[in-house]
Amino acid sequence: MIVRDRPGSLGLLFAWRGSILPRIAPHMLAVCLFSAIVEGIHQFHYYDFSKYSVAPFTLLGIALSIFLGFRNNASYDRWWEGRKQFGQLVCDIRSIGRASYILLGDHPTRRLMLQWVSAHSHALRGQLRKQGIPDEAIAAVRDVPGFDEAEMRRQRSVPDYCLRQIGFLMRKLLRSGELDSVGVRELDEHFSRLTDVQAACERLVSAPIPFAYSLLTHRTVHIYCYLLPFGLAGTMSWFTPIFSLVVAYTFFGLEALAQELEEPFGLQPNHLPLTAICRVNDISIAESLGDEPPEPLRPDGHILQ
Template identity: 45%
Template structure:
């Protein structure tokens, strides 16, 4: 994710990190070259492309803008919902940790171990959710927080975060049977686990339910057709300015199309996708600090304005 920047008026024209230009420059070059070729033909052979007027292209441009606007709104809604879900996960993790440390008496070592087990499983859950959403191997981040007796079964689990959540549920069951806290406190803790489970399920819904392919295909085709047809209709009135104007319009439409694709999948590693690594590291730092540990990892800081 690109962190908030305030570039000056000159720098903003040359900023590439976080820009969509690296993804769409082939399309822009294609339209610019096509427009240049059509302009040359029109210059050497006048009236090769008669003047059609701009009304038709204006109407097509408005219609395409509506399509792209709707798709961008839908993509941004998915991105923002994903960010809200991860904010909920941070809230639930801190709340569960506070309840565990506040209501489980830590006078003896076994109860301190119970506190650590639940909090460590909470950390492992956050890392496991990130790796599941990104399709990466989670073992290096989570096995150090899970008891080794569970490693084999955890590696065989098809849904690792859900397996860790079941381990947390069993820990609460053991706490209840041992009478370490009251029934009301157990219920409150279980509500936190339920909320974390909802976060996992909602993130999986976003991941596994993209925008309808037919709609995406319609927007792609319409964008290409419009930008390819545009120089034929403008060359008679704009002349040598046609390549520049068409390139700017292509940048606008192809850029909106590509940006909506990037926001549609909010859990990846692209520049404008969510910083899940930083968020899961924040949860780990907060929870280990609450346990009183001092050997905790540092915050993840942006590198060249990019936060992973």
């Protein structure tokens, strides 16, 4: 995620880091070059494009702008939903730290539970980013009695495995009488909310925006940008490549931004900073246990991963 103070008007105009421009620059240059070729054909009288009107492109441009607006709104809604879910994860983990202290105090099992909570947070990040099991998830529970790394790696859903281990710990407390059924129910409600967050995030990953929307937008944007020079050549003269470049920047940029935001858990600059959020969770857990908390992650070149 891009994290920076908002620059002034001039700085914002020429900002490069975090801009969508590097991604779409080849497409823009291709449209600009094609527009120059079309204008050259017109200027050197190989073909007269002045008989073509720009009016149809105006109507098509309005329709395309509306459709791109819908596409970007849908993508941003997915990005914001992902951010809300990870914000809820932070809230739930802090609530677990507080509730577990009220019910268990300094009982050794409380530390084991919170270690599995930390592992769940990192494992969820790895699953959503399709990176496997992060090292932080293994490190969080490496010293847990009976921990089997090979068993953990065999799981199809490692985050769910972490929550099951917490369930086993609560069952032991219940059977030993160290925690009554009311306390178990109270803790289980908090852990169930971690399951809710996990399921909501998995839904975002497994149910992307229908491919037909992306395909229609991609094709229409390219067709529009490459046909536009034919409508401008007869009236805009050698300004045709410049106007085509500006239009290409707008439409290609909106399309690329929508594609990036619709998958909020990736590793692109505009994706969510899951690693930093997991570090916030580790800090909350360490402070709840009275341990020395790790340092929060800092942006690297205005990018927070």
